[in-house]
Amino acid sequence: MLGKNPLLERRQRVIGSHSPLFYEQPLHIVRGEGVWLYDADGRRYLDVYNNVPHVGHCHPRVVDAIARQAATLNVHTRYLHDNIVNYAERLTARFDSSLSMAMFACSGSEANEIALRMARHHTGGQGIIVTDFAYHGNTEAVAELGTGFMPEARTTRRVHAFACPDSYHGPAGLGPERLADHYADSVQAAIDDFAAAGIKLAGILFCPAFANEGLLDVPAGFIEKAVARVRAAGGLYIADEVQGGFGRTGKHWWSHEWAGVVPDIVTLGKPMGNGHPISGVVASAELIEAFGAWGMYFNTFAGNPVSCAAALAVLDVIEEEQLLANAVQVGAYIASGLRQLQASHPLIGDVRDKGLFFAVELVRDHHSREPASAESAALVNAMRREGVLISAVGRHNQVLKLRPPMPFSRDNADLLLNTLDHCLGTVERQYHE
Ligand SMILES: Cc1ncc(COP(=O)(O)O)c(C=O)c1O
Numbered sequence: 001m002l003g004k005n006p007l008l009e010r011r012q013r014v015i016g017s018h019s020p021l022f023y024e025q026p027l028h029i030v031r032g033e034g035v036w037l038y039d040a041d042g043r044r045y046l047d048v049y050n051n052v053p054h055v056g057h058c059h060p061r062v063v064d065a066i067a068r069q070a071a072t073l074n075v076h077t078r079y080l081h082d083n084i085v086n087y088a089e090r091l092t093a094r095f096d097s098s099l100s101m102a103m104f105a106c107s108g109s110e111a112n113e114i115a116l117r118m119a120r121h122h123t124g125g126q127g128i129i130v131t132d133f134a135y136h137g138n139t140e141a142v143a144e145l146g147t148g149f150m151p152e153a154r155t156t157r158r159v160h161a162f163a164c165p166d167s168y169h170g171p172a173g174l175g176p177e178r179l180a181d182h183y184a185d186s187v188q189a190a191i192d193d194f195a196a197a198g199i200k201l202a203g204i205l206f207c208p209a210f211a212n213e214g215l216l217d218v219p220a221g222f223i224e225k226a227v228a229r230v231r232a233a234g235g236l237y238i239a240d241e242v243q244g245g246f247g248r249t250g251k252h253w254w255s256h257e258w259a260g261v262v263p264d265i266v267t268l269g270k271p272m273g274n275g276h277p278i279s280g281v282v283a284s285a286e287l288i289e290a291f292g293a294w295g296m297y298f299n300t301f302a303g304n305p306v307s308c309a310a311a312l313a314v315l316d317v318i319e320e321e322q323l324l325a326n327a328v329q330v331g332a333y334i335a336s337g338l339r340q341l342q343a344s345h346p347l348i349g350d351v352r353d354k355g356l357f358f359a360v361e362l363v364r365d366h367h368s369r370e371p372a373s374a375e376s377a378a379l380v381n382a383m384r385r386e387g388v389l390i391s392a393v394g395r396h397n398q399v400l401k402l403r404p405p406m407p408f409s410r411d412n413a414d415l416l417l418n419t420l421d422h423c424l425g426t427v428e429r430q431y432h433e
Contacts (some may be wrong), residue, residue, distance in 0.1 A: 005026070007028060008021075008026060022384075022389075022391060023380070023381055023384050024381050025381075025384070027039055027045070027384070027389075028040040029045075031058075032047070032053065032057025032058050033056075033057055033058055034056040034057060034059075034405065034407060035047050035056060035057070035404055035405050035407060035408055035409075035412055036057070037057065037389065043387065044387065045384075045387050045388065045389050046387060046388045046389065046404075046412060046415055046416060046419075047389050047404055047405060048388055048389055048390050048402050048403070048404045048408075048416050049389045049390050049391050049401065049402070049403060049404070050389075050403070050404070050405060051243060051248060051270055051271055051403045051404075051405075052270045052271055052274070052275050053271075053274055053275055053405050054246055054248075054270075054271030054274055054314060054318075054323075054405060054406055055274055055314055055317040055318060055321070055323065055405070055406060055407065056405045056406070056407045057275075057405065059274060059313075059317055061313050061316060061317050062273075062274045062276075062310055062313040062314060062317065064313075065309040065310055065312065065313035066276060066306055066309060066310050066313075068309070069083070069305050069306045069309035070306050072305075073305055074304055074305055074306045075304060075305065076298075076300055076301070076304060077104075077298075077302070077303045077304065078298075081305050081308075083305045083308035083309055083312065084104070084303045084304075084305070084308050086308070086312060087102075087303075087308040087311050087312050087315075088101070088102040090312065090315055091280065091282065091311075091315070092282060094253045094254075095254070095266065095282055096262045098262060098284050099262070099263075099266060099282045099283060099284060100284065100285050101282070101283060101284065101285045101287075101288040101289075102280050102281065102282050102288075103280060103281045103283075103288060103297060104278060104279070104280050104281075104299065104302040104303030104307070104308075105278075105279045105280065105281070105299055105302045106277045106278065106279060106299065106301050106302050106307075107137070107269060107277060107279050108136070108137050108240075108242035108267065108268075108269030108270060108279050109136070109137025109138045109139045109142050110137075110139065110279060110299070110302075111242065111267035111268060111269055111279040111280060111281050112136045112137050112139075112142045112145070112205070112238075112240060112242075112267050113137070113139045113141055113142055114267075114281045114291075114297070115205065115238045115240075115265045115267050115281055116128065116141050116142065116202075116205070116238075117141075117291070117295075118265060118281070118283065118287055118288075118291045119202045119203040119205075119235075119236045119238060119264075119265060120202045121290070121291055121294050121295075122202075122236065122287055122290065122291070123200065123201065123202045123203065123234060123235060123236065124200060125199070125200030125201045125202040125203075125234065125235065126158040126199055126200060126202055127158055127159075127160065127194035127199045127200060127201040127202055127235075128144075128145060128158060128159050128160075128202055128203060128204070128205055129159075129160055129161070129162060129187060129190045129191070129194075129201075129203070129204040129205070129230065129235070130145045130147060130159060130160075130161055130162075130204075130205055130206060131147065131161060131162060131163075131164045131165075131206055131210065131213055132147050132161035132162065132163055132164055133147060133148045133164050133212070133213050133214075133395055134146060134147045134148055134153075134161070134206070134212065134213070135148045135149070135150070135212045136205065136207075136240055136242075137242075138150075140152060144156040144158065144159045145159055145205060147159075147161045148212060148395075157197065157199065158199060160190035160193050160194060161190065162183065162186040162187045162189070162190050162226070163183060163186040164210065164213045164214075164216060165179075165180075165183040165210070165216060165218045165219060165222045165226075166213070166214075166216045166217070166218075167179060167216070167217040167218070167219050168216075168217055168349070168350045168352075168361065168369070169369065170182065170183070170219070176219045176220045176221065177219075177220075177221060179219040179222075180219040180220060180221040180222040180225055181225065183219065183222050183226070184222060184225035184226050184229060187204065187225075187226040187229055187230065188229050191229060191230065191233045191235075195233075200234070201230070201233050201234055201235040202235055202236065203230060203235040203236035203237060203238055203264070203265075204226065204227065204230040204235060204236075204237055204238065205238040205240060206238075206239070206240060207239075207240040207241070207242070207243060207244055207255070208223065208239050208240075208241070208244055208254075208255040208256040208258065208259060209243060209244035209248075209249055209255040209354060209357065211243040211244055211357070211393075212243070212393060213394075214352075214359050214361065214393055214394040214395075214399040215352050215353075215354065215357055215358070215359035215399070215401070216352070217350075217352050218259075223256075223259035223261055224259060224260070224261055227261050236264040236265060237261065237263045237264050237265075238263060238264065238265045238266075238267065239254070239255075239256040239263035239265070239266045239267070240267050241254050241255060241256065241266050241267060241268050242267060242268060242269035242270050242279070243270060243403075244256075244354075244357070245266075245268050245271065245272075246268075246271045246272065246314070246318065247318055247323055247324040247327055247355070247406065248271070248327065248354075248355055248356060248357055248403070248406070249327070249354040249355040249357055250324060250327035250328040250331050250354065250355025250356065251324065251327075251328055251355065252324075253324070254266065255354070258354070264283065264284070264287065265281060265282070265283045265287065266281070266282045266283070267279070267280070267281055268280040268281070268282065271314070272311050272314065273307055273310040273311050273314060274310060274313075274314050276306070276307055276310035276311075277301070277307070278302070278303070278307040278308070278310065278311050279302075318406070321407060323406040323407065324355075326356075326406060326407065326408070327355035327356040327406055328355060330356065330408050330409065330410060330412075330413055331353060331354075331355045331356045331357075331358075333410055333413050334353070334356075334358060334402070334413045334416065334417065335351065335353035335358065337413065337417040338351045338353070338358060338360055338417070338420075339351050341417065341420060341421055341424065344421075345421075345424040345425070345428060346366070346428070346432070347362050347363070347372055347375055347424055347427065347428055347432075348360055348361070348362065348363075348424070349361045349362065349363030349366055349369055349372075350363075356403065356404060356406060356408060357402070357403050358400075358401075358402040358403070359393075359394075359399045359400065359401060359402075360399065360400040360402065360420075361394070361398060361399045361400075362375050362376045362379070362398050362399070362400065363398070364432075371394070371395070371396035371397075371398035372398055372431075373396045373397050373398050374431070375427050375428075375431050376392045376397055376398045376399070376400060377392065377397065378427045378430065378431070379392075379400065379423055379424065379427045380392050380400070382423040382426055382427060383419060383420065383423050386419045386422065386423060387419070388415065388416055388419045388420075390402055402416070404416075
């Protein structure tokens, strides 16, 4: 695969060979528009993977807002400026009234870093509970949370994991209520382990959509029970909305709203500036004021007028183009199409969906649910060859991850479903005949 592509060779020479790239044949993308990406040869690809260009690649409204503000003023936040105030007001208005203040950063990792510091400062504890297949970012403290594959998570003493609340792979025959208890007991075990080690609890941090875990079908009642146990032990609930926020899951603006439990701290990122690097933390005035009084927070680029102009334009487009309603309608259409494919393709073990976010879990056997990892990789590459971009996640990379820009249409959905049907057939013939 490697060696014949001059740009790839130059890239590896200057940024190293471990910087991850998608696909057996890496894509050289030069332009984006809406749900489409264009390669250097002018070929068009349907983007069913990227959630950062939330309102569509290069949305003119966002591009214009960035360009105008960049041509007027860009400076840090130690001066008064309307944009950061307007944005913080509009953003916090989208949350429960208890979550009334915002802080800004430049990446999801930084937002989670702030949340950790805030929770640890507020509780006086160090212990953080995460899932046993988590990824929340790349700073040193946040890497400790990365039980999925981050090396720091293997040695830290201040992070304990609970079993991913996974209805598909969990113990069979328990029913939702007992399954929720089963996983809440796993959270309790982490709490007890910290107590036994003499480490005070600071909180639990998870993505309420369990996106990196494979967009899990969480047993009803689990989040309520888990958070209740953490709070009873003195910890905070930190919801990582870096992937699930801004209406991705349809119906609600924030994925934590599905369970109806209001977090103590929410972290935001990826789609917030449609690709412009802005992230944030939303919490109560009490938490944010106490944190600020304890240790002055300043972040040179965070919340600057250009970043906030981009983020304001994203809110405008979500509202004006009614992208949550689109996520609900087109999402339901895609979910139904995926379930039809499941009926005719034995490779599909499970289909999970929330708004415009889909997980298609590939298995070799419906009973044992053995992960079809090689088939999943083959399928992702086959789809790319056919001009549709997807990826795979999960413990064994066996879960197709479909998460397109939000203005995805029914026509786009038909192209996705038809291509998937075709490629599933090809991969099934290749591996299972
Ligand atoms: C759930 C979640 N949280 C946080 C992050 C980290 O965000 P960033 O890469 O912007 O630092 C990611 C990135 O993939 C993520 O998926």
